[in-house]
Amino acid sequence: MVTTQRQFKVAAAQVDAVFYDAQANLVKIIALIEEAAAAGAKLVVFSELALSGYPFHIWLKPYHEQLPYIEDFYTKAAVEADGLEMRALQATCVAHRIRAVIGFSERDGGSLFMSQWLIGPDGDVVVRRKLKPTSLERIVYGEGDGSDIRVHETELGRVGLLQCWEHAQSILKYTMSSQHEELHCASWPVFPAQLPHHSLSQQGNSAILTAYAIETGTFVVSASSYFSQQNLDKLFGAQGGPLTVGSGWTTIIDPEGRTLATAEHDKTCIIYADINLDACYKAKSVLDPLGHYARRDVFQYV
Template sequence: MAHPTPIHAPLTVAAVQAAPAFLDLEAGIDQSIALIAQAAQGGARLIAFPETWLPGYPFWTWIGTPAWAIMRGFVSRYAAQSLCYDSAAADRLRAAAREHKMYVVMGLSERDGATLYIGQWIIGPDGIDIARRRKLKPTHVERTVFGEGDGSDLAVHDLAIGRLGALCCWEHLQPLSKYAMYAQNEQIHVAAWPSFSIYDPFAHALGAEVNNAASRIYAVEGGCFVIAPCAVVSPQMIALLCDTDDKHQLLHAGGGHAVIYGPDGAPLCAPLAPDQEGLLFAELDFDAISVAKSVADPAGHYARPDVTRLLLNPRRARPVEYFSLPIERPGDDSAHIETTAINPAGIA
């Protein structure tokens, strides 16, 4: 089991509650850079962004048919505006993290080839990538847009600011995935959410009360700090997405409910109004983790591995694995063997 890095000084962090530059990647990068600068001015060393902040959450999956989404151009436009890690747009974010010496946990629609993934990208204060995780299982209709992650995405990273991990949205309702994170002695957790404005008020499970409770119980169960950024649905997004009365009944403006919790589940900052945009700041005192885990450490002294245990496969799952075959030279009775790599794509 990994041991947490000793932390002595309190850490200031920031959570984003704002409306994205919907379906406009370059404008979203501009907005993100401005928020990173604002967080740095507020003394933060880490900033966390909502789920699929770039280029916004595909709410059309919840309010219309797949055919309607295609005909309206949402499908092709979303793919075109999703982020590739090897792009100039991504380099702009790396440069902003480096300029402001900021840890950035970015929520994004990641484009890899022709497939999209719900991603969380952790960039270090030197502008170097720390991790690029994918949501393990997109939720319900999200599966019409996004591919799946794998066990390598359930990872906690040992950094100078502490042991940092991240999950998206209803991954916080998956007990085994949460336990895999707890077992890695997570100290700071980013719980990214898209907005709590869909199907309100008749789908209570999708609302702020239930899902902020999921973030809160994660803090208590894991004995860690939880930074839970949450996006806002803007009136402009409503105008673009809701072209009929029934769609207006399914999606509403607002829905921002960003929070930051301590290891005892206490909120560490005052909330913003659901339609208000801005940053939430909190100072994390790591002594609170020691106090919380002295009472209940779910993968430590409070565990019963003789009764229940978790099996975790942390390997990256690839559609194609390249390997070498032995080849016999013609006419060589000595069965001399040489190997050749089958790797037409040149992948290392």
Template sequence: MQTTYRVAAVQAEPVWLDADATTEKTIGLIEDAAAQDVALVAFPETWIPGYPLFLWLGAVAVQTPYIARYHANSPTTDGKHLTAIRRAARRTGVTVALSYSEKDHGSLYMSQTLIAADGGVHMHRRKLKPTHVERSLFGESDGSSLKVVDTPLGRLGALNCWEHLQPLSKYAMYAQYEQVHVAAWPAFGLYKGIAYALGAEANMAVTQTYALEGGCFVIAPTQVLSERGIDVFAGNDDQRALLTAGAGSARIFGPDGTPLGHQLDEHAEGFVIADVDLSLIDLAKNAADPAGHYARADATQLLHDNRPKPPVVRPGEDAGPHFPGLDEPGSGIPAD
């Protein structure tokens, strides 16, 4: 296992509602990360095809054209977009933490796939409960999506956005001895100055707390919102007033909560890059390990049911999650 290596948090704008163009941009960013000796690069929440800001801007009837376009541009696990990105990971030797809107027949999920440096898949998960109006577009997952996996880069895990406000979900991750965590966030240009809880300051504080509580490195990628992006979603002055350009807030934190790397201007696209040394985790956890020596099992315990809960169970069939192209026998990616 590699114990020292370089990681990168993406701060960039997707090509809104365009899976083909955003996939092309993703591959370019992976190649740029490889050129800077990055071993692990992490992308923001629903990076493909971009966070659905339209959900927060008006009545459902007005959203219908956006919903149709969003469905049409949401990748499937076995489709051309994931295949192209997995090929890029293999070609560059970079491990990729990709967040996207996953289309599974008639449903969408806020998903994260951890793609190995050889193009294989370490992990696939879905956001347990979409937040607020997100639930009108995305489906839910179950306890099987709270998982940490062994990789050549250590024990890696991931959560999306306000999953970092769920104390029990976080504790389930800490208890799996997570070493490097991907905290994927959208752009913070929504309701800026109106709703403090949706802003960068509050949510980066939550992310920093995750690093300190979990005693792990945390990579937090975010999206950028440009004036061109606002034009995509704002159909009138009232909607435009709810969106603010910029809002990029990518961060990386060490296992004692220390900010790492150089923060970018909120309008800039690029990477926050830092070097990880997993041996520092032992020092952090020597002081406080909330799921280890600092726990009080006699007072409080967590029940984490990690069994998948499919809507249909057929006798004789595996009841586990099934993601075409990611977990089928012989489902390696096609050659370039």
């Protein structure tokens, strides 16, 4: 039986992930884990693909122009789930007694997956893969098999993690909630206003995330990256392009949908919030879709 803390500090790290350079990002991530631990946080969450940088070329370049970027992604950004990078992050979490969620581009043979590590202060490691890459992400990434859609019993209560538009999948939310999740870790990429679909925007996704907190009665710790000038130069060169510096959106939300902390959109930083997991009970006393607010006599799930 795991003995859990109920009151503690959580953190979300917003970092300008260097595109296609896992080693450069590893240095940044380790430094931010150490900073969060020094500030007293027991958990720190990083963005989707924080270790590799998000492959924005898939949204911005014709396919025949993407091949050099894809080759870079395989050789410079993707890592194996149990490789040296994981070992370095594991050692950092153990040394500083902190739990961390880090997004990375996982290379498994000839395939890539959008994956997350959940690394504990005792060195325990969970790896999960995004169930369904979104839209053009399927050019680069394979699908998860669903075996890792689990809430984990930890020293910080019942912890779950998802990525990006997994939060928009109703059955996924129900599955997480059915495992009595208390603390949810959400990893997102960048939220540029110039993408061609408003539902991909900061406004659209902030609504999705607030709804997740309210519907599931959980604390949500959500991290994104942001565009730096270095990122934009990597994508477009000297001629420039349609994207601008910024577009980060990192936030912490309580189980009733209140925003506890939000980062500025254009800088590397860590945001913090002090939480009490007993607040999940208060939220669920009013809205518990798995209990008193359910109608299992009407609906059946197979």
